[in-house]
Amino acid sequence: MNALEIKDLYFKNGNFVLGELSLTLPGGCIMGLVGKNGAGKTSLIYLILDMFHKDRGSISIFGRKKNLDLTKQEIGVVLDEVGIPQCMTAIQVGKMMKGIYSAWDDTEYERLLEKLSIPRDIAFLNYSRGMQMKLGIAIALSHGAKLLILDEPMNGLDPIARDDFLSLLYDFTRDENHSVLISSHLVSDLEKLCDYIAFLHKGNLLLCEEKDALLEQYGMIHCSAEEFSSMDPKTVKYQRKTPYGMDVVMLRKDISEEHKVSPITIEELFVFMVKESF
C-alpha cells in the first residue's frame, strides 16, 4: 500500500502558488523533498497534515482521505521548529505524549533519550537547537509511527548528531511498512538516504523519481565550447559554462561513445534544473 498519495494538489496563498502536483510515496520507502527556501516544501507538508486548507486535489495517507486525526496516531512529525513548550523537560514531554498517543512506548522513548544523549531534567528552553531537534526525533519515533514526516530535521545538527539521526532513520526503514517523507536543502544527506527524490521549485514539482533511476538515466560530460557547439541541441538537457569549457547534462543513452561520461550527483542535477527553470 502507498503511504502517501497526492493527486492534482493546488494551493494558493497570496502570490505563492503550489501545484498542481501529484506524487506517490510507496510503503517502505524514503522520499526526499528537495527545494531551496521558499520552494513550497513546508507548505506541502502542512497541506499533507491538513494544517493548511488545500484549494483543490486530494491527499490520502495509508489509503485514507478522511479521519486524519486518527491517522495522525500513525504519523511521526518533526517540524523545523520542534514546538515543545519551553518550560517542559524531556520527562514531562514523555508524560504529555503518553496522554496524546495511544501507542506511546515509554521504553522506546527512554532508549532514544539515552541513545541520543538527551538530558532528562533540563527545560526545553535550555537545549541547544541540535538537542531540541533530537528530542523532536525521539518523540516522533516513540509512538509506533508508520510514516515519518520530517521538515528540515537536520538543520542545526552537528555532523555526529546528523550521523546518529541518519542511523535512526535507517533503523526505522528496516521495517518494510515504514515510510519517510523528509524535506531538506542539504541534498547530499538526502542522496545517501532516499529511495525517491522530488524536486520542488517555486511551488512546482520539477521531478519525482526513483533516485537510482535518475542517477542511471543522467550523465554529465565535460567538454570544450567547440565540442558543445557540434552536439545536437535536442539531446542536451542542461548546460553551464565553466572556466575550463562546458558541463553538459544529457540522458546517458544520448551520449556518444567518444565522450567520457561522469556520474552526476542529485545535488548537481537539482542545481541544473533550478537554474534552468528561471
Next chain:
Amino acid sequence: MKGLLYKDFLMAWKYCKMYLVITVVFLALFFFNTDSWYFVVYPGILVGMIPINLLAYDEHSRWKIFSQTLPYSKDKVVSVKYLVGLIPTTLFTVLVSVVYGISRQIENRFSLSEMGGILFVVFFLPLLFSAFSLPLVFRFGTEKGRMVSLIGVAAVCGFTFAYVAFRKVSYTISIPTITPTIFLIIGTIILALYVLSWKLSIALYQKNTFYPDRRKSWKEILKRK
C-alpha cells in the same frame, strides 16, 4: 485530551505561580475584610486570564503549530483552553466561599444572599472575560487579541467609573435588592455567551490558517460548511 490538559496545567503551574501568590495574599486580606469585593474580583480576573497567557506561551514556543500535527481534532485543542479557564475559576470560587463562610461565621454576620452575590461575581466575571477575549485571541493572535480585549475591559471599567462619578451613585450594590431570578437570568446569559464563545473559537481555529493572507473573514467563518 489528557495529554493536552497535563501540558496546560503544568504550564499554568510554571508560568502563573505569581497569580497563586497574589490569590493567597488577596484571600488573606479578604478574610479580614469580607466587605471589600475588590480582594476577590482582582484575583478572579487574573485566574480568568490564565488561558490567554498560556496561548501566548504556546504561540511563542511554536506549540500552536506543532499541536496541529498531533492526533487531535482542532476543537479539542480549543476546548482545552476553555476547560483550563473553567477549572481554576471553579476552584477559586470554592476557595472564596470557604474564606467568606469562615470569616463571617467568626464575625457572626453570615449572609447567604451576600455570599451568593460574591460567588456569582467571582465565578461569572472571569468567564465573561474569557468569553470575550478568547475568540479575539484565536482570531488575531495573542498580541493583538490581548490588546483588543484589554481595551474592551478598560472601556467597560471607564464607562462604569464615569457613570458612578457623574450620577454620584454608590459603588456598592445592595445584594438583597438583586433577586435570585435576576441572578439566574444573568448567569444563564453569561454561560450561554461562554458556550457561544467556545463554538466561535472552534470555528475560528478550524478555518484560520497560519498565513495571514488566508485568514477568512468573519462572515466566511460564521458561514456553515
